[in-house]
Amino acid sequence: MEKKPTAVEQAWTILKAKGYKHTKKREALLTFLAKKNRYMPARDVYIEMSEQFPGYSYDTIYRNLHDFSELGILEKTDLNGEMKFRFHCQHHGIGEHHHHFICSVCGKTKELNDCPMDIFEKQLQGCKIEGHRFEIYGRCEDCQ
Template identity: 70%
Template sequence: MGAHVAAAIDKMKKNGYKHTKKREELLTFFARKNRYVSAKDAYDFMAKNYPGISFDTIYRNLHDFVALDILESTDLNGEKKFRFHCCHGEIGHHHHFICTVCGATREIHMCPMDFFEEQLADCEIEGHRFEIYGKCENCH
């Protein structure tokens, strides 16, 4: 088990979720993919090892993992996709380029909010999200 998966399982347990082999395998799937993938892709992977597992179970776990900040999600081509959450503590605040074909991501180490803060000086900013979409070098 990798360090990111172990940390995710620890976070899960601290928040009252049971550590199960299925959840560990699902998290390992996302850690190995290291890109945005659909819930169906996760379901197809899990169904190979666990015939009879329901899509609803997978989807519910994915949303639980997002709520716990273990996975992050985005809408890509009209479908919700998920990926293992970046470790912001290790790489600092950043954003992503996301390939619309394969879901691969690339970190962008600057924040466009720096350009908007003076225009929003009288506002209290509570958060933001910035993503760039396109085709990666392998897909264009």
């Protein structure tokens, strides 16, 4: 039985195909986000990365986070007025359609199996839906 590539390995396949160089800093960034498996603000990522790599600038980290989200490696959301990033869901392929419950305190997520657009598509006959976003915010079991 063939071993499924890890999320970080999948990310490197995409990055290499897009011409990104494999660096220790990018490897550490991807590994950190994969282990955390929750939405995190760029400043928290910066704090972790600057401990490992003094001189690793906030701008470089934010640019990598943004670029990785544009490539579908990371997911991003605006939570409480701040952009937060997380590794794409392990259960879904990169770019595969799904939604989340997001804890507004710790950033943990739970995947939602159903898409509410099924209801709205019936009401929008004749319209071409080009995209949507659906997230539920609240407090997880640990943060209540």
